Amino acid sequence: MRKITLLFSLLISTISFAQGPWEFNNEHVGWVEAGCSVSDGATAVVLTTNGTDNPTFGIDVTNSAVAGINADVNKFAEIRLKNSANGPTFLRFSYPNGTGGRVYKFTTISTGDTEFKTYYIDLTNSNWVGTVDDIKLHFKTDNGTNGGANYNTTGETIEIDRVAVVQFPERYSYEFNTDAENWTENNSTISVNAGILTVNPTIATSGKIVQSVFAVNTTNATWVHIVYKNNSANNNRIRFQFRYAGDAYTAYKGTNMNVNQNMSGFETLSIDLSAIAEWTGITKDFQIIIQDTNNSGNASSAGTFEIESVLFNTSSTLGTETFAYNENFSCYPNPTVDNLSFSSQSMVESVVVYDITGKQMLAKQQLVNNTIDVSQLNAGLYLAQVNFTEGKTTILKFIKR
Numbered sequence: 001m002r003k004i005t006l007l008f009s010l011l012i013s014t015i016s017f018a019q020g021p022w023e024f025n026n027e028h029v030g031w032v033e034a035g036c037s038v039s040d041g042a043t044a045v046v047l048t049t050n051g052t053d054n055p056t057f058g059i060d061v062t063n064s065a066v067a068g069i070n071a072d073v074n075k076f077a078e079i080r081l082k083n084s085a086n087g088p089t090f091l092r093f094s095y096p097n098g099t100g101g102r103v104y105k106f107t108t109i110s111t112g113d114t115e116f117k118t119y120y121i122d123l124t125n126s127n128w129v130g131t132v133d134d135i136k137l138h139f140k141t142d143n144g145t146n147g148g149a150n151y152n153t154t155g156e157t158i159e160i161d162r163v164a165v166v167q168f169p170e171r172y173s174y175e176f177n178t179d180a181e182n183w184t185e186n187n188s189t190i191s192v193n194a195g196i197l198t199v200n201p202t203i204a205t206s207g208k209i210v211q212s213v214f215a216v217n218t219t220n221a222t223w224v225h226i227v228y229k230n231n232s233a234n235n236n237r238i239r240f241q242f243r244y245a246g247d248a249y250t251a252y253k254g255t256n257m258n259v260n261q262n263m264s265g266f267e268t269l270s271i272d273l274s275a276i277a278e279w280t281g282i283t284k285d286f287q288i289i290i291q292d293t294n295n296s297g298n299a300s301s302a303g304t305f306e307i308e309s310v311l312f313n314t315s316s317t318l319g320t321e322t323f324a325y326n327e328n329f330s331c332y333p334n335p336t337v338d339n340l341s342f343s344s345q346s347m348v349e350s351v352v353v354y355d356i357t358g359k360q361m362l363a364k365q366q367l368v369n370n371t372i373d374v375s376q377l378n379a380g381l382y383l384a385q386v387n388f389t390e391g392k393t394t395i396l397k398f399i400k401r
Helices: 002-013
Strands: 032-034 036-040 045-050 056-059 076-083 090-096 102-108 117-122 135-140 154-166 183-186 188-193 196-201 208-211 223-230 237-244 252-258 267-272 282-291 305-313 330-332 339-343 348-355 360-365 371-373 380-388 393-400
Touching (some): 196 282, 252 282, 330 393, 360 371
Antiparallel strands (some): 032 056, 045 154, 076 154, 090 135, 183 208, 223 267, 223 305, 348 360, 380 393
16 A cells, blocks of 8 residues: 555656646646757747747647646636747647647737737637646737738747636727627627727618627626617617536527617617626626517617727716717816826816726816826726716826826
């Protein structure tokens, strides 16, 4: 018995049961590289490409380590990295397929990063079950195909400070500053320009946009606020719907909300989600469906639907006003360090600043030269609700450095 116990102890000592998340603070125990060299930094591991192979970094059972991921619960890879200017543009996450090969899931990545960015990859597949011990990250070149192209540039760096596999990544605000932020089109086409997501629904279908990557914890989100502008003469309603844990994320639940038509400016539609019985636990798979109630089956009619932001929070106050959006009105400098000024022919009466969760951060009356002091705010993204003396209101986004 002593020999068996000793042998078992020796076997255990040779295996690294990592299980994640992996933070890479001065070490990368259990992870091995190929096609690159690796050095440990204080907050990230640095991969330097060698030009001979596609850089790979992963946990492999043949190297006496196991990832120990519960694939029945955790479905999304969360990878936080910073990529150099001429680095690879395609990231694949792989795991065994059970027959000697591998399953590859992928996303495109940016280059020339000055800050770390987080990428999410949906890992679901018939082979993503049970306990997964072997995972790898592969860096390649985006060529428009699922496999990508070989990457063989020398001396480029990829810094990775976190890898995790999570049940559902959470996100509570969407500003559409540069892209659709993982909202996808369904019976519609979408585009992003100047911070506006424009949805063009396919006529006579259920035109919609879908968010299938991020989830929310309903404890932190009892309202959703959609800042929108409906350019259609006929589409008069949107349906907001979601899936919830109560039926294992099978059926959609939601609510219908009337919207104005042929709008000249943006308005905020606030929906009380706590009034929906199924809005409990973790919810996901959000859909915003554009409808014409006079059309057969509430199908979409012609006309675009513009969305400036979608915000989940616990407040009913942000977004209850109607905002008179004026394209000639702006704030500067943006980003700012201390003062924020507003360019307008109208006199600004007051300004209320909110963070992206809807929490009021400051309020200012009787502005001097249409300027407020924001130096006390922490760095981040904010919304400024600007009230004019003639009774109109508008809202602007700004960044505090």
